[in-house]
Amino acid sequence: MTTTTTTAGGVKVVKPTVGSHINDYWGRVRGGDLGSLPAVLGLVALCLIFGVARETFFGALNFANLFSQGAQYIFIAMGLVFVLLLGEIDLSAGFASGVCGAIMAILLTNHGWDWYSALPAAMLAGIVIGFVLGFLVAKFGIPSFVVTLAAFLAFQGILLKLLGGGKNISINDTFVLKLANSNLSVALSWAFALTAVVLFALVQLNTVRTRAARGLVTDPMGIVLMRIGALAIIVLVATAILTQERSINPVINSVKGVPIVAPIIAVFLVVWTFVLGKTTYGRHLYAVGGNTEAARRAGIPVDRIRISVFVIGSFMASIGGIMAVSRANSVDPNTGGSNILLYSVGAAVIGGTSLFGGKGKAINAVVGGAVITVIDNGMGLMGYTAGTKYIVTGLILLVAASVDALARRRAASTGNR
């Protein structure tokens, strides 16, 4: 292999080829930097198993269901990624989403508010909750485990009180109901898919172009094209499946198109990926998660960063709550309860976010959420009881946490932490 060298502002470095790029990646994986790889492999394996066992698993109807089933976990998990990045935990995220959902439902149904004021009110409630939690953790120095465990109990109580001792409040605002239950039209679905692919390609190619123009090392073009191609295939195949007719009785009620939650997830994914990867705030977040003392000495306001992750965490929980209420058409004392929180933490960790802080991305929440949803959905199709589902999900979370811990140990021994 010929090795051409290029200068990155004076320091000589070897220009990577497709082969050396793959070698480097494999070297990082072996060194303990796994990222989303185990989750992606697991997702593929699970889909194959369930697809072979039950034909309906790959049907358009079930595929579309996965989105609305997984949305709540994915949104809460996205917020938890921020909290986990600092090595903290938010155990109250599940019931925080329930409280926010209940606030929205009460404002809509009991007080006759419109969606455009009730939705922001629920989100604001999330932000306030996050600020209080973060303030207690950052300024009083109470461990986040204790603060959010207390909040977990308290929010469960608040939810009961809000619902007048456990009544069920249903909503009939069409906008809110559409969020989790409706689809984009076929034309809009394709427009959304093509826009996503084109934007991704433009961003990738533009990065290569600007870096090459300044004489910096770029990823080899072959790898960039492979990345774009892979995303294009996934998005376009998914869109093709989702735009098929999936109604049981198409004459009465035609159901086709990409579920509306998909673009909502995509928007949050893009925003949080941008925030984490391209802004000073994101950089400082990783720094505090990696070495708090170094961050403090670099002049980073550590306390404010710590508060902010809880604000983002609870804000995303409120989005998850809104989705849950929309999907169920109502709110009850168990909205955001039972397994929601643990599934969400599981989604973030299975997706590759480290429980030890300093490592994680927004995409982890989506990949991990997909794994959790596929297990839940696939095992349901195969007729297993809730008991078996919980045991299997628990085992998979345990495996993910072990992978995280072992990868970290391996990273420490290879100096690649």
Next chain:
Amino acid sequence: MAATPLLELNGIDKSFGPVQVLHDVGLSVYPGEVTALVGDNGAGKSTLVKCVSGIYTIDSGTVTFDGNQVAIHTPRDASALGIEVVYQDLALCDNLDIVQNMFLGREKKRGIVLDEPTMEQMAGDTLASLSVRTVKSLRQLVASLSGGQRQTVAIAKAVLWNSRVVILDEPTAALGVAQTAQVLELVRRLADQGLGVVLISHNMNDVFAVSDRIAALYLGRMAAQVKTTDVTHSQIVELITAGRSGNIGLPPEKPSDFGGEIVDITPGGDQ
């Protein structure tokens, strides 16, 4: 050599409650020179450095920088003057790469977006100016670097900001032979570029290999500040352990130094 010191401390006192850690300490740092700061554990080296870098405030005394008297209250004041400290524990984030670490807390931005190409170029230029050619990629995680490379990154981080004075706290303490030589070369190059360098070290070989002047602290007092060429290895060891060596160093202690009180510290008394 340069006649006027770049950084000059005079009569620095510092107490923590009833314990006076620094007594009337003076120190001069000249541009283009390496000043070694030596002293036994507890002599006050770290306290002195923290006073200069703004982590502690001084009780009394003056700090003169570039001919002007200055007041340093916070680490930001020190960086604004161009004083950077490389601490022993380096303060690097393992989960960030070389460029990200070098710009931590002072990132370059275009709008709200981080300007990665500019930062990568500046980091590359700085490393090249220090003749560092040992890193594979500027985008390597710091976790994957060797001890010497980490030290290099920490030093490069300190000189990135057109610093005038760089203070290095035991940069070779944890390094092997070859890496120590590399880091000492780097320290020499910093001084050759016209910076004032303060090197804190316990290793006399390092001190004699690289320094132009030696300042020896003894129990919170400046025992002596001498040119490296004027003293021997054993004289410095005596200054560190006894505070004086022949006719240089602190005057011998007399009972009057303790205010006339005779303190009996013989163990075992009436117990």
